[in-house]
Amino acid sequence: MSGEGEAGRTSRLEATGWSGVTGLQGGTSPGETEAPRQAARQRGASLVSRRRSEILEAALDVFSEKGFHAAKIEDIAARLGIGHGTFYRYFRNKLDIFNGVVEEIISIAMQAMQGVDPEGPNTLEEYREQLEEIGERLFGLFRRNPRISRILFYEAFGIDDPDIQKRIRDIFDFFGRYTERYFLNGVRKGYLRGDLHTRETALAVNAALFEACRRVVSSGDPEKSLKVWKETIITLMLEGMRAR
Numbered sequence: 001m002s003g004e005g006e007a008g009r010t011s012r013l014e015a016t017g018w019s020g021v022t023g024l025q026g027g028t029s030p031g032e033t034e035a036p037r038q039a040a041r042q043r044g045a046s047l048v049s050r051r052r053s054e055i056l057e058a059a060l061d062v063f064s065e066k067g068f069h070a071a072k073i074e075d076i077a078a079r080l081g082i083g084h085g086t087f088y089r090y091f092r093n094k095l096d097i098f099n100g101v102v103e104e105i106i107s108i109a110m111q112a113m114q115g116v117d118p119e120g121p122n123t124l125e126e127y128r129e130q131l132e133e134i135g136e137r138l139f140g141l142f143r144r145n146p147r148i149s150r151i152l153f154y155e156a157f158g159i160d161d162p163d164i165q166k167r168i169r170d171i172f173d174f175f176g177r178y179t180e181r182y183f184l185n186g187v188r189k190g191y192l193r194g195d196l197h198t199r200e201t202a203l204a205v206n207a208a209l210f211e212a213c214r215r216v217v218s219s220g221d222p223e224k225s226l227k228v229w230k231e232t233i234i235t236l237m238l239e240g241m242r243a244r
Contacts, residue, residue: 052090054080056104059097064147068098068155095161102156102167105148109171112141118181124191124242127182128234135209135230142213143226149217153210172210176203183241192241201241208233 179202186192219225
């Protein structure tokens, strides 16, 4: 057993830079080394997010052009000039990335409705004006990006996968609940019929809206088609729902 005393041991430890109180003496503090590591992690996360978004964008192109069943992973990878290995770092398979595309569409659709207050209108005329705005936003969304229409109205319904079908139902359920809030507001304020079946009416109206969007996007004259569909749906809604 060494005969070195406590003072000797302490002296040797201090010579190595160790301090029983602070952990390090005269060296780099933990905070000084953690900051660069955190910055590096943030840069890495940003690169991962950007690459994932690029793959989703390429997948949206490929799925809308070729259809889900004809599209291949190599088509998506080739669009970006990346290898299969890079693709599989971000998505497990074709269904996984299609799920990601549908999630992006849900997010885009929700953003399109931001700022429109379902509780805003106080009269039937104000509600008519709001319907005009909603129509412009929805039709504009699908007209500006027909790829979304192809995925949402055609491709998604042809995929026999429970997760995909659930996400599609989620989209329509979201719009159903959202539309119902407008009707509940109208019933509460007295400009829509008090006996209105708000939930069922919301789903029926949305079915007409989405069919109109599909028709407008595929029309040879979108502007004319949009005008006719807007007038038809708004008149049908207000004549059928307004308070007598």
